[in-house]
Amino acid sequence: MHVLSVISHPKPDAFTYAVLERFQAGAASAGHTNETADLYAEGFDPLMTARDMERFNDVAMIPELQAEQARVEQCDALCMIFPIWWFGMPAMMKGWLDRVWSAGWAYACKHDPKGSLLKPRPCTMLIPVGASAEMEAEWGCLERLDHIYRVGVMGYCGTDPINIHFLLDAAFEKGQHAAHLETAYEAGQTIF
Numbered sequence: 001m002h003v004l005s006v007i008s009h010p011k012p013d014a015f016t017y018a019v020l021e022r023f024q025a026g027a028a029s030a031g032h033t034n035e036t037a038d039l040y041a042e043g044f045d046p047l048m049t050a051r052d053m054e055r056f057n058d059v060a061m062i063p064e065l066q067a068e069q070a071r072v073e074q075c076d077a078l079c080m081i082f083p084i085w086w087f088g089m090p091a092m093m094k095g096w097l098d099r100v101w102s103a104g105w106a107y108a109c110k111h112d113p114k115g116s117l118l119k120p121r122p123c124t125m126l127i128p129v130g131a132s133a134e135m136e137a138e139w140g141c142l143e144r145l146d147h148i149y150r151v152g153v154m155g156y157c158g159t160d161p162i163n164i165h166f167l168l169d170a171a172f173e174k175g176q177h178a179a180h181l182e183t184a185y186e187a188g189q190t191i192f
């Protein structure tokens with residue numbers, strides 16, 4: 001099986017890249033092939049344009065976005081790896097979803113939350129979070145984010161099953177890193 005990992009981080013030496021490396025090592029150990037969509041390194045432009053929105057009028061998308069869609073179509077499973085920024089996904093990752101996962105390709109443009117047009121494929125999200133478990137218990141944000149990503153974003157776009165791992169204390173408590181990297185490895189091994 002072929003696994004596409006999409007990563008959004010500006011610094012190649014960031015912990016988020018270590019998570020990618022362990023995820024792909026786990027997938028490889030299970031016999032899968034890996035491909036990386038490194039949005040920053042590839043210079044993906046996340047800004048949605050008026051031209052992109054012509055998609056809603058059935059105008060074909062620009063070749064750059066069609067190439068991104070082809071990568072998704074060719075994979076059997078998807079992994080998205082990004083840090084939490086302002087209790088959401090970084091603008092780069094959000095822009096990739098805005099522009100690539102378009103009406104008429106990812107979902108039907110009608111009021112049907114289950115109206116995905118793509119074949120179901122597993123999706124794993126590995127999300128480093130700066131906050132500790134104690135902070136999260138007080139704020140209660142990740143449960144809501146889980147719902148948004150599971151129902152409003154990836155579920156809407158046909159991925160199934162969806163496995164979301166929030167990797168807490170990723171910025172300040174380096175002691176958690178080893179456990180998170182093991183989680184990433186296991187997520188790669190068990191993506192199917």
Ligand SMILES: Cc1cc2nc3c(=O)[nH]c(=O)nc-3n(C[C@H](O)[C@H](O)[C@H](O)COP(=O)(O)O)c2cc1C
Pocket residue numbers: 009014015016017083084085086087088127128129130131170171
């Ligand atoms: C712009 C920005 C916003 C952030 N916002 C949050 C946040 O809302 N909640 C949180 O827990 N951590 C937040 N963080 C911390 C990151 O999630 C943390 O640095 C990251 O998970 C660690 O992985 P990295 O070393 O690969 O960047 C933020 C970091 C940045 C740079």
